[in-house]
Amino acid sequence: MTRDISLAAAACLVAATLAGPAPAQTAQTPSEAREATSACERLAPLDPKGVRKVLAQMLGPILGKDAEMWTAADYDSVKRAAVECNKYRNSKGQMVNASSWVDAMDNAMREALPIAMEIARADKDTAEIRRKAPWMPRCFAILEWRRDRKAWTDNSAKLFGKDFLDMTGEELDWSRTVVNECRKAADMIVFARRQATRAKIGTLTAAEIVYVIGKAEQAIKEQSDPNHGKHLVVRDGDRRVPLAYISAESRMMVGIVNRSRELNRNLSASEIVELNSWADDVMANQKSSNPELAYARAVKEVVARQIFR
Numbered sequence: 001m002t003r004d005i006s007l008a009a010a011a012c013l014v015a016a017t018l019a020g021p022a023p024a025q026t027a028q029t030p031s032e033a034r035e036a037t038s039a040c041e042r043l044a045p046l047d048p049k050g051v052r053k054v055l056a057q058m059l060g061p062i063l064g065k066d067a068e069m070w071t072a073a074d075y076d077s078v079k080r081a082a083v084e085c086n087k088y089r090n091s092k093g094q095m096v097n098a099s100s101w102v103d104a105m106d107n108a109m110r111e112a113l114p115i116a117m118e119i120a121r122a123d124k125d126t127a128e129i130r131r132k133a134p135w136m137p138r139c140f141a142i143l144e145w146r147r148d149r150k151a152w153t154d155n156s157a158k159l160f161g162k163d164f165l166d167m168t169g170e171e172l173d174w175s176r177t178v179v180n181e182c183r184k185a186a187d188m189i190v191f192a193r194r195q196a197t198r199a200k201i202g203t204l205t206a207a208e209i210v211y212v213i214g215k216a217e218q219a220i221k222e223q224s225d226p227n228h229g230k231h232l233v234v235r236d237g238d239r240r241v242p243l244a245y246i247s248a249e250s251r252m253m254v255g256i257v258n259r260s261r262e263l264n265r266n267l268s269a270s271e272i273v274e275l276n277s278w279a280d281d282v283m284a285n286q287k288s289s290n291p292e293l294a295y296a297r298a299v300k301e302v303v304a305r306q307i308f309r
Contacts, residue, residue, distance in 0.1 A: 040085035044094040048082075048104035056111035057193045058140045068116045068140070075109040115188045122181040129174045135161030136174065139182035140189050145205050147212065151290045152245050154212060164216035165239070172213050172220075179209045218244035231258045232302065234294045245291035253278045254295055257302055272303050279303075 054062040055070060065074065082101030089095040119139045123130070130136050137159045147154040157163040160175055167175065186202025219242030222228065232254060234241045243251050253275055260267050267275070282288050282296035 039081050040088040041090055043085055043096050044090040048100045052104040052108040055108040058189050068119045075105045079105045111192055118185040122185055126178050126181050133174050136178045139185035142182055142186055145209055169220055172217050176210055176213050179206045215244045227262045230261045234298045241291045241294050246295055250292055257299055267306055275299050275303055
């Protein structure tokens with residue numbers, strides 16, 4: 001399906017017919033005739049049902065305009081153009097069927113306009129944020145969110161322009177606000193795409209993004225600890241693995257190591273036994289996340305250096 005047709009071209013064809021048919025004695029100029037033929041040529045190859053799908057499911061730009069930007073006037077323009085071009089057939093035998101186009105546009109408008117209005121509301125309520133951070137995603141984009149829970153990786157850099165761990169506290173707060181404002185629109189888009197279940201996928205996706213943003217905020221706070229420089233640092237490549245990414249129990253175990261460093265003292269025998277037992281359990285558990293495993297290995301190394309030095 002051709003997706004780069006200019007809506008403006010179709011609208012131009014309709015402009016002269018908004019008040020009804022032109023008087024019989026008024027002939028089209030050569031330029032008007034070419035413009036009319038051009039608009040019909042552009043409509044003929046398109047499948048009205050396919051155009052409806054792109055609009056109703058917010059799948060991208062169609063007829064030169066993003067789906068969420070279409071107004072009632074745009075739908076009317078296409079309908080009028082289709083009526084004017086009814087039964088026009090191009091050189092490939094593709095024909096404009098006005099009835100099919102009118103039905104498709106009526107249905108698309110009924111399905112898509114409420115979504116577009118909700119997106120417009122979210123955009124209006126986050127306008128100041130988007131002015132400061134134009135890289136914030138549109139509402140339909142948050143449905144592209146992906147996260148590997150075991151590896152603790154996500155595609156925030158792609159969707160938000162920056163990885164959450166690279167954002168400032170203010171930028172994380174902006175991201176949370178935008179995501180929360182887009183929850184309703186995301187649910188509406190999921191429903192329109194026939195992917196709805198009892199659970200509200202859009203809301204659940206938004207909730208998970210907000211959860212990860214919260215973890216990133218905790219990671220920022222870790223670095224504000226006055227003793228942070230003495231704490232155990234675990235890295236995955238060139239990136240620090242935040243303590244926020246591991247369980248509460250694991251943070252307690254790492255806390256034992258960090259306190260010994262803060263106090264510049266060795267681990268006690270009982271602490272060594274407890275830490276070794278915890279690390280072995282984490283490393284034996286196939287469900288352990290990559291951050292848990294990384295911290296368990298680091299703690300094992302700390303214990304081994306103390307025992308065998």
